[in-house]
Amino acid sequence: MMTEKIQGVSKTKIFAIGSGFFALMLIWTFYNAYMPLILGDFIESRGIRGMIMGLDNLFAVLLIPIIGTWSDRINTRFGNRLPFLIVGMPIAAVFFALIPYGAMVSLWVLLVVDIVFLLAMTVYRAPVIALMPDHTPPAYRSTANGIINFMGGVGAIVALFGLSTLYGIDRTYPFILAGLLLLFAFILLYFVVDRHPPYADATADDLEEVKATGSLKTMFKKILLPDFRGQFYILLAIFIYFIGYAAVEALFTVYAVEHLGMAEDAAGFTLGFFSLSFVLFAIPAGIIGTKIGKAPAMSIGLLALPAVFFLIPTLPLIDGAVFGMSHLTLLPIVLLIGGIFWAFVNVQAYPLVADLGGTNKIGFFTGLYYLFSMGASIIAPGVLGLMMDLFGAPALFYGSAVTFLFGYWSLNKGVKILRGVR
Structure with a gap:
């Protein structure tokens, strides 16, 4: 029925996939804004802090193409994308929530927590992005992509306005809340998206x-x-x-x-x-x-x-x-x-x-x-x-x-x- 579809794709599935983008942008935006300040507790040099902040993009260029191609080719009872979400999203959520606690211990603990978080985000980023073309007919992908990217933009705004307010109350609160939102997005995706979506066809090449x-x-x-x-x-x-x-x-x-x-x-x-x-x-x-x-x-x-x-x-x-x-x-x-x-x-x-x-x-x-x-x-x-x-x-x-x-x-x-x- 048209009331249940947005130009060829289920509203529920669009919302579920969009929630993944919302959580992704929420976490990245907040991480980029506040991780340099947390690193500043231990590292005075802004140059060194900046180099650490470039790690996520380095991991992305090196690892995401491999993971994206892998998720195109494997076939499990959970399909080809969900296994990466099952591994990456919960680990990323937990270790993001642990970042301020790692900073309470030492720089090295903070860096270990940070690297595990970045790697976990890298594991699920390509498969979650591929879910949209997997579930959407080619003729309607521009519309679906616009909706999903809008949700990502809202996530960035919520991170800087909403989570920043929580950060002023207690440094741990926004990290915990963001981690919980990422877990919620994972649960929604797990139960809503298709195990074998109808339009999956080597979409990692589009990443x-x-x-x-x-x-x-x-x-x-x-x-x-x-x-x-x-x-x-x-x-x-x-x-x-x-x-x-x-x-x-x-x-x-x-x-x-x-x-x-x-x-x-x-x-x-x-x-x-x-x-x-x-x-x-x-x-x-x-x-x-x-x-x-x-x-x-x-x-x-x-x-x-x-x-x-x-x-x-x-x-x-x-x-x-x-x-x-x-x-x-x-x-x-x-x-x-x-x-x-x-x-x-x-x-x-x-x-x-x-x-x-x-x-x-x-x-x-x-x-x-x-x-x-x-x-x-x-x-x-x-x-x-x-x-x-x-x-x-x-x-x-x-x-x-x-x-x-x-x-x-x-x-x-x-x-x-x-x-x-x-």
Whole structure:
């Protein structure tokens, strides 16, 4: 019946799969915001903390393609995806809840708990992502993916606004609650999704990490050929500006707490304004990109975000002079604006890259897109964290602003080469 379906797929199954994305984004967003602060109890260097924060993306690129392919090929009484969920989700939930308790013991216990948590998340990430295409007819996957990604965006917002509030009450509370939500998502998935879904057909090949690793192994040399010079500059732009974005995402709370003197819960809550405006403006940014072009829309964001980031270190002075207050009153407003301009950039980026080679090279350029963006996310927290160590905390935003400016230059150079303009 149509009342029980959302364009070809059961509402209940969409909700169950979406709950997996909700829990995934909830945990990753909270982890990225607060793990650097917890590490700060033991490690002063922001560069070292940043390198530790890059581990999740390193594990993703190295292990998820293997796990995704494995989950395509095995066949058990639980099907091919659920065995990985059965192992990964409960372990990830338990060890995420243990992170603050590990920090109460020692750095080494904390690191062991963290590594087990990251590995468990890696085990189930590819199979849970593959559940959507497994259960959805190809014609309706875009709609289903939009719903599921919206739930993921809500998870990120709940993490920064809701869990941050709990963090201010007791550091352990949000970790326990997030772990319980992940367990709830697992139980829902276990009882709702099909053991042998109707559309399962090697969907691991569609995963970001699989495409990234495939490009790393077989395609990277091609992009360095003269015929791909314009495309290379566009991909280089994505790599460069993703360094700035990923660093701010991972180290903003460190800047807010250790430089501005914010309470830890207030730092995470404040970062939520960036995510909120991005989610709210994603669809309008896509419409604007359709009207004026993907590259021009990206250029607007790439020029505006440096202004936002250059402004942020000056906000304490402005607040003190204008409002006569010691705490930041303008920072949430500036982050709201920043999230809007990030939507201009991020919403257009993948469609632009997918268009680079025409219909017969979409997979090739999709793989390169994920390779360049995920590669940047591996090194970004360490690189910008080291700059904070050497030049002071504001270097996070100055360095990030510079990456967006270089990204703008590289993007437009690539576009000019493709158009034959010297």
